Amino acid sequence: MEKVILDGKLVAKKITDTLKERVTSLKSKGITPCLATILVGDDPSSETYVKMKGNACERIGIQSLRIHLPKETETKKLLETIEKLNLDPSIHGILLQHPVPSHIDERKAFEAIDIKKDVDGVTSTGYGQTAFGFGTYPSCTPAAIMEIIKHYNIHIDGKHAVVIGRSPILGKPVSALLLNENATVTTCHSHTTNLPEIVKQADIVVAAVGKPNFIQGDWVKKGAVILDAGYNKGNIGDVDYEACYENASAITPVPGGVGPVTISMLLKHTVDAAEKSMNIPSL
Ligand code: NAP
Numbered sequence: 001m002e003k004v005i006l007d008g009k010l011v012a013k014k015i016t017d018t019l020k021e022r023v024t025s026l027k028s029k030g031i032t033p034c035l036a037t038i039l040v041g042d043d044p045s046s047e048t049y050v051k052m053k054g055n056a057c058e059r060i061g062i063q064s065l066r067i068h069l070p071k072e073t074e075t076k077k078l079l080e081t082i083e084k085l086n087l088d089p090s091i092h093g094i095l096l097q098h099p100v101p102s103h104i105d106e107r108k109a110f111e112a113i114d115i116k117k118d119v120d121g122v123t124s125t126g127y128g129q130t131a132f133g134f135g136t137y138p139s140c141t142p143a144a145i146m147e148i149i150k151h152y153n154i155h156i157d158g159k160h161a162v163v164i165g166r167s168p169i170l171g172k173p174v175s176a177l178l179l180n181e182n183a184t185v186t187t188c189h190s191h192t193t194n195l196p197e198i199v200k201q202a203d204i205v206v207a208a209v210g211k212p213n214f215i216q217g218d219w220v221k222k223g224a225v226i227l228d229a230g231y232n233k234g235n236i237g238d239v240d241y242e243a244c245y246e247n248a249s250a251i252t253p254v255p256g257g258v259g260p261v262t263i264s265m266l267l268k269h270t271v272d273a274a275e276k277s278m279n280i281p282s283l
Contacts, residue, residue: 007256008259009260012263015267023060026280033274035091038081091117096109120140186201207228210230239251
């Protein structure tokens with residue numbers, strides 16, 4: 001059986017190439033898609049992520065409004081900032097970089113984002129709509145995982161997908177998206193017992209744990225498809241790539257797998273939102 005390295009850079013390029021055309025078309029109608037990013041505090045990784053997202057916008061002609069608030073910012077001030085962006089018709093997407101400093105009520109801040117501008121799927125309404133299978137923008141990493149699966153024509157229907165992780169932005173929504181595509185889904189977490197035995201049953205493994213090299217080679221069934229959403233210090237995924245490569249039929253590398261597609265999904269959702277603001281049906 002031929003082994004496939006699931007090339008996130010390739011999938012991301014395909015998405016951004018079509019987005020460039022859509023951005024040009026929107027601009028000819030007088031609209032420049034705009035993503036507002038909000039960073040609170042000085043966490044260096046968060047600063048890098050926000051910078052990467054802003055630069056990716058600008059590369060394809062999306063405007064990027066970067067708001068950087070000091071780490072002492074109170075919840076009230078952050079809510080006011082979000083409200084202003086909600087009311088501004090020139091802003092199509094709002095991204096609040098997670099995590100915010102611990103004194104801020106992050107959930108309240110996420111919930112304040114207008115559902116029409118929730119391009120990163122962080123509101124409970126966005127999550128609910130994703131789970132129901134209609135409407136809005138799923139979180140970008142789950143959307144990226146589904147996009148990679150679609151690009152490589154990986155069969156989901158009837159397959160057993162095992163997701164390791166249940167965070168509101170990753171494990172839970174990707175479980176819902178796989179379920180909506182008729183996978184039989186097992187969602188694992190830190191209280192799961194016999195994790196290796198469960199992973200061994202998986203046709204599709206999604207790693208979303210936040211622990212470097214956590215998924216071991218001998219946990220993986222021969223022929224399984226492995227999607228590694230993990231991104232840990234030193235560009236290391238949640239999957240022990242070398243060890244899992246052996247049994248996998250297809251696997252995402254880190255870096256160059258889920259990460260680049262996540263950013264392109266954020267751009268796509270922003271362009272979708274700009275088109276919707278003009279009542280143009282999105283692709
Ligand atoms: P998170 O909020 O920390 O969630 C981690 C999940 O893993 C939790 O549900 C936790 O279970 C579970 N877990 C922890 N230890 C476990 C264990 N020993 N066995 C089984 N499950 C365990 O992390 P996240 O935000 O979802 O991110 C996960 C990974 O994806 C990180 O590496 C992050 O950097 C990466 N990520 C990548 C992108 C991208 O663009 N590629 C975007 C977002 C995140 P409990 O719920 O029981 O605590």
